[in-house]
Amino acid sequence: MNQVSGLSGREKLFLLGLFVFSLVLRLVYLLQIESNPFFYNPILDSLFHDLWAKSIASGDWLGEGVFFRAPFYPYFLALIYKIFGPDLFLARLIQHLIGSFSVILVYLLARKLFERKTAVISGILAATYWIFIYFEGELLLDVLLVFFDLLLLLLLYRAAEKPNFWSWFLAGLVLGLSAITRPNVLVIVPFILIWLRLYYSQSKTWLVPFKHWVYVGIAAALVILPVSIRNYIAGDDLVLIASQGGINFFIGNNPYSDGTSAVVPGLGDDWDYADAVVLAEKETGRKLKPSQASNYFYRRGWDFIFNQPQESLPLLWKKLYLFWNRIEISNNQDTYFFQRYSQLLRFLPTGFWLVGPLAILGILLALRNFRKYFLLLLFILAYMLTIVFFFVADRFRLPLLPFLMILAGSAVVRLWEILKSKAYPKLILPGLILLIAVWLCNSNLYRLSQTNFAQSYFSLGNLYLKQNQPEKAQAYYDSALVWNARLPRAHLNLGIIHLRRANLDSAGAEFAKVLGINPYEEKAYNNLSTIYRLKGEHQKAVKFARAAVELRPNYSTAYANLALAFQALNLADSAEKALKEGLKILSEDLQLHYYLGELYLRGQKFQAAQEQFQAVLASSQGLDIQTYDISAFGQNQTQTEFRLKSQAAYNLGLIWVIKEDLDRAEDYFRLALEFRPDLAQAYGNLGKISELRGDFQEAVRLYTQAINLETDNPVYYFNRAVNYANLGRIDSARVDLAECLKIDPAFQPAKKLLSQLPK
Numbered sequence: 001m002n003q004v005s006g007l008s009g010r011e012k013l014f015l016l017g018l019f020v021f022s023l024v025l026r027l028v029y030l031l032q033i034e035s036n037p038f039f040y041n042p043i044l045d046s047l048f049h050d051l052w053a054k055s056i057a058s059g060d061w062l063g064e065g066v067f068f069r070a071p072f073y074p075y076f077l078a079l080i081y082k083i084f085g086p087d088l089f090l091a092r093l094i095q096h097l098i099g100s101f102s103v104i105l106v107y108l109l110a111r112k113l114f115e116r117k118t119a120v121i122s123g124i125l126a127a128t129y130w131i132f133i134y135f136e137g138e139l140l141l142d143v144l145l146v147f148f149d150l151l152l153l154l155l156l157y158r159a160a161e162k163p164n165f166w167s168w169f170l171a172g173l174v175l176g177l178s179a180i181t182r183p184n185v186l187v188i189v190p191f192i193l194i195w196l197r198l199y200y201s202q203s204k205t206w207l208v209p210f211k212h213w214v215y216v217g218i219a220a221a222l223v224i225l226p227v228s229i230r231n232y233i234a235g236d237d238l239v240l241i242a243s244q245g246g247i248n249f250f251i252g253n254n255p256y257s258d259g260t261s262a263v264v265p266g267l268g269d270d271w272d273y274a275d276a277v278v279l280a281e282k283e284t285g286r287k288l289k290p291s292q293a294s295n296y297f298y299r300r301g302w303d304f305i306f307n308q309p310q311e312s313l314p315l316l317w318k319k320l321y322l323f324w325n326r327i328e329i330s331n332n333q334d335t336y337f338f339q340r341y342s343q344l345l346r347f348l349p350t351g352f353w354l355v356g357p358l359a360i361l362g363i364l365l366a367l368r369n370f371r372k373y374f375l376l377l378l379f380i381l382a383y384m385l386t387i388v389f390f391f392v393a394d395r396f397r398l399p400l401l402p403f404l405m406i407l408a409g410s411a412v413v414r415l416w417e418i419l420k421s422k423a424y425p426k427l428i429l430p431g432l433i434l435l436i437a438v439w440l441c442n443s444n445l446y447r448l449s450q451t452n453f454a455q456s457y458f459s460l461g462n463l464y465l466k467q468n469q470p471e472k473a474q475a476y477y478d479s480a481l482v483w484n485a486r487l488p489r490a491h492l493n494l495g496i497i498h499l500r501r502a503n504l505d506s507a508g509a510e511f512a513k514v515l516g517i518n519p520y521e522e523k524a525y526n527n528l529s530t531i532y533r534l535k536g537e538h539q540k541a542v543k544f545a546r547a548a549v550e551l552r553p554n555y556s557t558a559y560a561n562l563a564l565a566f567q568a569l570n571l572a573d574s575a576e577k578a579l580k581e582g583l584k585i586l587s588e589d590l591q592l593h594y595y596l597g598e599l600y601l602r603g604q605k606f607q608a609a610q611e612q613f614q615a616v617l618a619s620s621q622g623l624d625i626q627t628y629d630i631s632a633f634g635q636n637q638t639q640t641e642f643r644l645k646s647q648a649a650y651n652l653g654l655i656w657v658i659k660e661d662l663d664r665a666e667d668y669f670r671l672a673l674e675f676r677p678d679l680a681q682a683y684g685n686l687g688k689i690s691e692l693r694g695d696f697q698e699a700v701r702l703y704t705q706a707i708n709l710e711t712d713n714p715v716y717y718f719n720r721a722v723n724y725a726n727l728g729r730i731d732s733a734r735v736d737l738a739e740c741l742k743i744d745p746a747f748q749p750a751k752k753l754l755s756q757l758p759k
Contacts, residue, residue, distance in 0.1 A: 037460060246297035334455060530561055601651055613648040
């Protein structure tokens with residue numbers, strides 16, 4: 001095995017140049033993609049990590065419940081946010097720095113296993129591989145995983161050469177960090193023991209390799225154990241790192257799986273973890289902890305593999321083929337679509353079309369010296385199986401690419417040596433293998449497309465819809481439908497745009513199109529419920545909301561819309577029943593607590609209303625309403641956690657006014673303004689409280705705030721006029737009363753006060 005510790009000065013200079021070259025490429029890319037609309041507006045997993053990191057950085061270091069995903073990357077991102085603030089440019093820059101160091105690790109590992117030529121080729125491949133650079137610029141964990149896994153193998157090889165406790169311990173720490181970044185690296189743990197036994201074959205017993213293996217395990221456990229303990233404390237469940245393994249396994253192993261899409265049978269491609277848990281609980285007939293839900297989905301996946309081999313074996317073959325295919329299969333943003341924001345990515349030639357075939361040849365050549373390359377080959381095989389037995393995506397393959405590049409580099413060197421020696425007959429077998437590998441990696445047996453940009457255009461539409469730019473959003477949704485005319489969510493959001501324009505018929509037509517494409521799309525039923533409620537067809541509103549709830553029993557907005565439809569029919573008991581039914585499944589849901597509180601408030605059940613509004617304020621659960629869900633607030637408002645909490649606080653203020661406790665009422669009105677500073681009604685009621693206390697100057701100030709926010713409300717002008725009159729500012733009172741009557745000529749209290757003012 002080569003000794004890297006004795007690098008020559010020339011080689012060190014090359015490494016410095018390689019690092020600078022890698023970093024410059026990445027800086028060019030970073031500056032180019034700042035024009036990407038999602039650069040400062042992350043979506044999907046990037047948004048999930050960004051929000052999680054911000055929560056941690058703001059002080060919520062422990063969090064709630066069992067980790068669904070491995071936690072290290074969000075905590076790493078949170079540390080950046082804590083030190084430098086939530087600067088997405090800087091976060092990406094730091095990730096590119098880590099990526100540049102990973103290029104150096106590729107060189108060092110290749111140098112240890114092969115000769116310098118292989119290391120040079122491998123390093124250049126890693127520096128210029130476009131998919132590496134792309135993922136380093138995303139708020140995703142893969143940049144850390146590449147770094148940790150490279151470092152892990154390099155440290156294991158070095159520890160084997162110079163074994164001592166601390167060298168094995170350091171390798172174990174890196175193994176633990178990789179595991180809490182993505183747990184599937186743990187599959188290599190038993191193979192490390194086998195490798196050590198082979199490496200120390202001169203030893204007559206397993207004692208020496210076992211001792212070293214234990215050192216690695218102890219260090220890894222010291223990193224993983226705090227996560228496990230935290231899961232038990234926060235979630236009362238024994239989960240080693242994260243609970244998402246089972247559902248991901250089932251996604252890749254079921255009769256409807258295509259091996260690439262994150263689609264759950266019965267839930268489609270638009271689901272969250274809560275949906276999956278409800279599905280598992282419905283099937284088992286009992287409440288499940290996260291570990292139990294995960295085990296349930298693991299069982300279903302294994303049942304499919306063993307009981308339906310006529311379907312599972314072709315699916316496994318397909319995933320194995322796709323793993324070795326040149327097409328980068330995206331499961332977040334379409335990587336090919338976002339090449340348009342970087343000339344560099346379009347220019348760089350290095351991709352799997354080249355690395356894949358050469359790596360296959362390199363693997364076969366490495367088998368001739370199996371003992372030397374055993375750990376490298378085992379790592380590739382074991383890690384590849386963790387992907388193939390789940391589902392294939394470019395992100396999941398990424399951590400193996402550095403090792404494939406090393407083997408690809410070794411294949412290039414071997415072919416060059418044969419050519420240089422002019423031993424042409426020796427080229428026949430490797431040449432034939434390479435030709436077959438080129439065909440395998442560059443064929444497209446399953447007719448995958450790398451230019452179907454429907455999802456990307458849809459995501460851009462969502463971005464502009466959230467930014468209240470409906471024209472731009474509509475243009476991108478239309479583009480998405482050009483690529484895929486049967487994209488239900490595009491029709492859903494086009495319906496939302498029509499609804500915001502108060503065009504109920506056009507909105508309803510878009511939602512109806514969705515049901516023509518997918519009659520099991522619960523969001524279309526939910527949205528049609530709102531359409532019919534707004535049209536005054538309340539029986540139909542009930543019918544469609546019920547259909548949505550039946551299709552998705554944990555659909556919060558559908559329960560809210562069902563309750564509102566019942567209220568419109570003056571069926572308060574049915575509305576209450578619907579909301580309570582939802583709360584049985586979604587016990588902490590903000591919407592359901594809020595609407596139940598509103599229902600009680602209308603029925604003058606003040607104590608019960610207070611309890612529900614307090615539950616809204618006490619909840620730490622965010623409100624995750626997708627763009628294509630119609631808010632039960634109606635067509636002109638979008639629900640947010642802050643809006644609900646603001647309204648809940650405001651209603652609590654009203655209740656305390658009724659109870660004649662103005663101090664508490666004032667506290668809640670001010671709390672409402674903390675959540676939503678543009679709530680005119682809160683300023684209006686605070687003005688009334690100041691008026692009742694005789695502080696007319698403060699009342700004028702507060703009513704002025706209300707008027708600035710809601711200029712067409714005659715009550716605020718009237719109330720300010722009353723306080724102007726109390727302050728002796730008669731002319732100002734007259735101006736406000738005139739404005740009040742201009743807005744509402746029939747406002748009798750204003751007419752009366754105007755007639756009473758001194759001439």
